[in-house]
Amino acid sequence: MTDSQLKEDKNMGTEMGTEIGTEVKQADNASGIIESGQPVFQAKDFNLWYADNHALQNINLTFSENEISAIIGPSGCGKSTFIKALNRMVELVPIVRTEGHILYRGDNIFDKKMTVEELRTKVGMVFQNPNPFPKSIYDNVAYGARVHGIKKKKILDQIVEKSLRGAAIWDEVKDRLNQNAYGLSGGQQQRVCIARALAIEPDVILMDEPTSALDPISTTKIEDLIQQLSKDYSIVVVTHNMQQAARVSDKTAFFYQGYVVEHDDTSAIFENPKDKRTEDYVSGRFG
Amino acid sequence: MQLVDKDQVSKSLGGRLIRNNIMKFLFLLCTLVGLVVLVTLIVDTVLDGWNYLTWDFLTSFSSSRPENAGVYGAIIGSIWLMAVTAPVSIILSVGTAMYLEEYAPENRLTDFIKINISNLAGVPSVVFGLLGLTIFVRQLALGNSVLAAGLTLSLMILPVIVVSSQEAIRSVPSTVREASVGMGATKWQTVSRIILPAAIPGIITGIILALSRAIGETAPLVVLGVPVSLLVTPNSALDTFQALPMQIYNWVKMPQEEFQYLTAAGIIILLIILFLMNSVAIYIRNKFSKRY
Ligand SMILES: Nc1ncnc2c1ncn2[C@@H]1O[C@H](COP(=O)(O)OP(=O)(O)O)[C@@H](O)[C@H]1O
Ligand SMILES: [Mg+2]
Numbered sequence: 001m002t003d004s005q006l007k008e009d010k011n012m013g014t015e016m017g018t019e020i021g022t023e024v025k026q027a028d029n030a031s032g033i034i035e036s037g038q039p040v041f042q043a044k045d046f047n048l049w050y051a052d053n054h055a056l057q058n059i060n061l062t063f064s065e066n067e068i069s070a071i072i073g074p075s076g077c078g079k080s081t082f083i084k085a086l087n088r089m090v091e092l093v094p095i096v097r098t099e100g101h102i103l104y105r106g107d108n109i110f111d112k113k114m115t116v117e118e119l120r121t122k123v124g125m126v127f128q129n130p131n132p133f134p135k136s137i138y139d140n141v142a143y144g145a146r147v148h149g150i151k152k153k154k155i156l157d158q159i160v161e162k163s164l165r166g167a168a169i170w171d172e173v174k175d176r177l178n179q180n181a182y183g184l185s186g187g188q189q190q191r192v193c194i195a196r197a198l199a200i201e202p203d204v205i206l207m208d209e210p211t212s213a214l215d216p217i218s219t220t221k222i223e224d225l226i227q228q229l230s231k232d233y234s235i236v237v238v239t240h241n242m243q244q245a246a247r248v249s250d251k252t253a254f255f256y257q258g259y260v261v262e263h264d265d266t267s268a269i270f271e272n273p274k275d276k277r278t279e280d281y282v283s284g285r286f287g
Numbered sequence: 288m289q290l291v292d293k294d295q296v297s298k299s300l301g302g303r304l305i306r307n308n309i310m311k312f313l314f315l316l317c318t319l320v321g322l323v324v325l326v327t328l329i330v331d332t333v334l335d336g337w338n339y340l341t342w343d344f345l346t347s348f349s350s351s352r353p354e355n356a357g358v359y360g361a362i363i364g365s366i367w368l369m370a371v372t373a374p375v376s377i378i379l380s381v382g383t384a385m386y387l388e389e390y391a392p393e394n395r396l397t398d399f400i401k402i403n404i405s406n407l408a409g410v411p412s413v414v415f416g417l418l419g420l421t422i423f424v425r426q427l428a429l430g431n432s433v434l435a436a437g438l439t440l441s442l443m444i445l446p447v448i449v450v451s452s453q454e455a456i457r458s459v460p461s462t463v464r465e466a467s468v469g470m471g472a473t474k475w476q477t478v479s480r481i482i483l484p485a486a487i488p489g490i491i492t493g494i495i496l497a498l499s500r501a502i503g504e505t506a507p508l509v510v511l512g513v514p515v516s517l518l519v520t521p522n523s524a525l526d527t528f529q530a531l532p533m534q535i536y537n538w539v540k541m542p543q544e545e546f547q548y549l550t551a552a553g554i555i556i557l558l559i560i561l562f563l564m565n566s567v568a569i570y571i572r573n574k575f576s577k578r579y
Contacts, residue, residue: 023307049572089469094393131462147472193466200470213288 037065038105041086042206046100048081055081057258063204064249068230070245070266071238073255074286079238080128082255083206084100086236087123088116105203121148121206124202126211130189132181132196137164140181140192144200149160159199167195168225174241187218194225205229207237211244223248242282246270254278329558336551344552349516349534353545356538358553363520364433364528365502370574371437371524372444372501377494380445384452384490387477401453407446415443424511431512434524439507444497451493455486488575495568499561505532531557 041063048056056078063069071079084090088109101108109119132140141160150156159182160177164170169191173184181192190210197205207226211219226235226248239245245252246266253263257276260277262269273279280286347357383404391397419439429435459482459562467477515537521528535553538546 005501087464087469090466092465116468117471117473120469125469127462127465127469129462131460131464131466133481143467143480144470144472146472147467147476196466197470273439 016129020112037067039063039103040065040105040269041236042101042103043082044101044103046085046102047098048078048085048090050081051095055258056085059260061253061260061263063236065234066230066232067251068226068235068237068249069234070249070252071098071255072240072242072245075240078258079240080208083208083236083238086204086206087120087125089120089125091116102149106129121200122203124200124205126190126194126197126205126207126210129213130186130193132184132189132192134182136178137184137192138177138179141195143196143197148200150286156207160195163195163199164192166193166198166229168221168228169195185218187221190214190218190222191225193220194229198229202233204234204236207235209238209240212240219244232260242270242284244254254281256281323556332551332554332558336553336555337525337546339548339552339556345550348518349529349537351516353541353543356546356549358531358534358556360517360520360529361531361534361553362556364517365531367433367521367524367528368437368440368530369498369502371433372440373498375438376441376444376448376497376501379441380448381452381490384449384456385444385478385483387449388453388456389474389482404446404449407451408493410446411506412443412504413506415439416507418442419507420510420512429525431514431527432525433521433528434511436528436530437524439511440501440504443504443507444501446499447497448490448493451496452486452490455489455493456482458489459485462510488571491574492568494563495571497563499568502564503532503557505536507534508533509536519579531560 040060041061043059043061046056046059047054059082071077071083072074081090085098086104086109090096090098091137098110102110103121104114104123106172107114135143138160141163142156145156145159150159160176161170164173167253169188172188172191176183181189184192190213194205194210211228214222226237229235230250237245239247249266251263252266252269254261254269254273254277256277262273262275264274270282273282335497344357345360345362347355348360349358350356387397387401387404391400416439419442423429423435423438424431427435429438463481463485464477465504468474469479473480513530513533514527515529515533517529519526531553534548535557538550539551541547
């Protein structure tokens with residue numbers, strides 16, 4: 001590598017914002033503005049505490065139908081906390097207390113009428129580290145359907161095949177459906193976990209840093225998959241990889257110390273952020 | 288500047304290696320002392336009792352004449368005892384462990400119960416015998432029946448199974464639990480379909496080890512007043528019975544020398560039972576233990 005090339009690379013570093021900008025996902029329609037569908041999730045003045053730690057402060061955010069929404073921000077800013085609030089998984093931590101509303105298709109998820117089982121059936125989740133059950137690949141994917149009372153082998157077979165195809169892993173596992181899911185590579189396990197989430201035909205899929213434990217090739221596969229899935233599902237994906245947010249998402253929310261600093265079209269966040277902190281973060285000056 | 292003096296380093300090397308070998312030898316010696324004593328005991332017992340392990344010995348009731356005495360009543364009685372102890376202790380303790388690990392709210396009371404269950408595991412067995420005598424034998428008027436003794440032994444091994452089951456349940460990673468409840472499964476579905484199947488090898492191992500402790504236990508049975516000589520086997524759990532460790536304990540006290548050989552033969556049978564139970568536990572642990 002020559003000196004001048006090195007210098008160019010350095011320049012790229014400081015101007016990462018614009019550099020990424022060239023590969024930011026572009027709006028499909030002619031006007032250039034991404035049109036939003038029905039709101040799926042609306043957070044209204046939402047606050048969350050872990051005991052005394054005010055982890056989420058006055059969050060107001062709307063995620064819309066069939067969009068890929070990315071949540072970015074430095075470590076510890078509340079990304080995981082927020083995405084886990086959306087399906088109330090955050091309540092598994094006993095010291096959690098919340099205030100304000102989160103509406104899922106118009107209904108407050110903290111309302112007594114809403115059971116967590118019902119909410120989580122509609123709002124599926126993929127976790128940071130692949131977490132298949134210690135069961136066969138087939139039983140992993142069929143788990144959700146069985147939990148919801150589907151017993152017929154024929155229907156389960158169809159669900160398993162459709163979900164594994166949907167998660168782009170059918171060809172790799174179709175000959176070993178009865179083998180333990182732990183025999184797969186990390187990237188394959190994560191796609192089985194995505195298939196498992198698809199199998200209950202959710203409305204929304206939440207993903208908390210789904211590729212952070214994976215190698216670059218598996219990461220690319222999952223990113224492609226996320227794009228594919230957005231045709232049929234609304235997706236919220238947490239990432240602290242900014243290139244990933246830029247590549248896959250339509251809208252991006254920037255979280256910082258428990259606040260939403262900026263929420264806009266992904267191209268706007270990366271190409272002309274309104275807030276100085278957003279600009280600093282997406283250009284790699286901190287994080 | 289060199290802070291590490293290479294000469295000094297190489298000089299001290301010899302001493303360090305010698306000390307290392309001395310410690311290795313000392314630890315080996317500790318192991319051998321225990322092992323030699325144990326092997327001597329077993330060999331001595333087997334030599335004493337081997338010739339008395341006959342078919343007649345296995346099929347005869349106890350008797351005051353050593354040439355007629357056998358362990359039939361004691362073996363059948365011990366089987367009855369386990370038939371009560373096993374289901375009672377398993378249901379109560381696995382249920383307790385499940386509640387404490389999966390359902391109980393996290394508060395001081397739960398912590399207090401958890402700590403004291405482990406403490407209970409250390410209570411001497413004779414204390415459980417006294418408890419059983421007061422509650423089951425006297426107050427519930429069960430007498431020295433299979434049921435009273437079985438309930439007493441169940442209480443005795445309850446904390447042991449609870450603690451080992453808790454450990455087995457806790458070793459199922461929380462990420463797997465989250466995956467299940469994250470799909471809309473209820474707590475019970477998660478427990479019954481994911482957690483129990485994953486924890487069951489550990490739970491069963493704990494159960495077998497606890498039961499093998501119960502089957503060899505003598506002190507509580509002495510306190511409960513279990514008879515040492517009986518010419519019938521129980522027809523129901525409310526009948527009185529004999530037990531293998533009690534039979535052995537009784538023979539040890541006999542004056543005639545021949546009874547000492549019968550004692551050895553009885554011990555061999557108990558050892559064989561314990562050995563088999565432990566083998567099953569080890570087999571289950573190795574065969575079914577999950578990896579994550
Ligand atoms: N289980 C928990 N118990 C207590 N505090 C927590 C817990 N999980 C997260 N927090 C706190 O909440 C804040 C946000 O954490 P998190 O949502 O995990 O951030 P991120 O996912 O953006 O890295 C941090 O200050 C963290 O210490
Ligand atoms: Mg996180």
